Amino acid sequence: MTVGSQVKTCYASIKNIEATLAILANQTNEAKSRNVYRETEAMITEIKNDLEKQVLMLAREEPQYNQ
Amino acid sequence: MPDWIQIILRALSLLVILFFFTKWLGMKQLSHLNIFEYITGIVLGGIVAIHVSTLESPIHFALISMFIWFIIPYLVELISLKSKPFRDFTQGKSRVVIQNGKIMEDNLKKEHYSTDDLLESLRDRNIFKVADVEFAVLEPTGKLNVLPKRENRPITAKDLSLNLAPDREPQTVIMDGKPLLESLANISLNPTWLETELEKMNVSIENVFLGQVDSDGQLTVDLYDDTLAVPSPSQKPLLLATMKKCQADLELFALATNNEETKHLYQRNSEKLQNAIDHISPYLR
Known part of the structure; x- marks a missing residue:
């Protein structure tokens, strides 16, 4: 695997984490738990945005994956 | 009217009356009765027993005496709800038998509680050494409640300063293969959600003996068919x-x-x- 695809895999996992947290936040009926899930989700979203830039940059550097 | 029909009628009507009297006097376990409730219970039972089997005594005698034995405890209970001294008189007071780790012999004597009784009650609470007890109180019902010394109390998450997630009581959403709509609504979920979750586990609702949802919305089930393996929540x-x-x-x-x-x-x-x-x-x- 090239670095680009590795980072992409990690990016996908981060998206998975974000979505799972959203599901948990909606499923729970405990207000405090819901808050913690939402806060963590926000943290993960920040990481996701950073990684997204990195994925785009790596895609420019490895153009064969854009064909 | 033949006697036996009279006896049947009396038994049925007095049973109904006795049932409602006991219900109105409040529901309590036999071991939690105070003196007053104990006496009332015995006497009401006695009155009914006599009047059901002896036809010579007119039925309205039974009704009058039962009513009196019902209304007096009822009033006593009403007054004792309002007045603390009256309550102490009718229901008795709790008495401290161990304070600061020391046995109060005088209080034990007042309650006719022997050393053996005390040791037995402590053993009931899994305490075999009096020195482990900080405080113990004898309730009017005869039950001994014990506060062990700090180092002998079970350790809690607070002692360990652990950060734990809060949780609520789980809701039972499936019983005997049928969904319970009311408890589903309590946790704002609907039957469609339940169907989806069961489909994920690959079980049909008819095969579920009991299903519960915890406060995080995770479903756990017990099946009639115990040979089937159910996936535990893995999310x-x-x-x-x-x-x-x-x-x-x-x-x-x-x-x-x-x-x-x-x-x-x-x-x-x-x-x-x-x-x-x-x-x-x-x-x-």
């Missing part, structure tokens, strides 16, 4: 594992790259993710 452990894996990946990327700026970006995000894991891990256990 939360899986999420924690994925988070840990991503964190490790980010650290690897940070080590692998030569570009200072990119290295910094990976490191920062890896730290952020570690913080997120620390933040949420009590909730995912």
Whole structure:
């Protein structure tokens, strides 16, 4: 695997984490738990945005994956 | 009217009356009755027993005496709800038998409680050494309540200053293969959600003996057919594992790259993710 695809895999996992947290936040009926899930989700979203830039940059550097 | 029909009629009507009297006097376990309730119970039973079997005594005698034995305890209970001294008189007071780790012999004597009784009650609470007790109180019902010394109390999450996720009581949503709509509504879920969850587990609702949902909305079921394996909820452990894996990946990327700026970006995000894991891990256990 090239670095680009590795980072992409990690990016996908981060998206998975974000979505799972959203599901948990909606499923729970405990207000405090819901808050913690939402806060963590926000943290993960920040990481996701950073990684997204990195994925785009790596895609420019490895153009064969854009064909 | 033949005698036997009269007896049947009396028995049925007095049974109904006795049932309602007992209900109105409040529901309590036999061992939790105070003196007054104890006496009332016996006398009401006696009155009914006599009038059911002896036809010579007119039925209205039974009704009058039962009513009196009902209304007096009822009033006593009403007054004792309002007045503390009256309550202490009719229901008795609790008495301290061990204070600061020392046995109060006088109080034991007043309650006709022998040393053996005390030891037996302590053993009931799994305490075999009087020296382990800080405080003990004898309730009017005869029950001994014990506060062990600090070092002999069970350890709690508070003692360990653990951070634990709050949880509510689980709701039973399936009983004997049928969904319970009311408890589903209590946790704002609907039957469609239940069907989807059961489909994920690959079981049909007719085969579920009991199903419960915890406060995080995770369903656990017990099946009639015990040979079938049911998957346990895996969403939360899986999420924690994925988070840990991503964190490790980010650290690897940070080590692998030569570009200072990119290295910094990976490191920062890896730290952020570690913080997120620390933040949420009590909730995912």
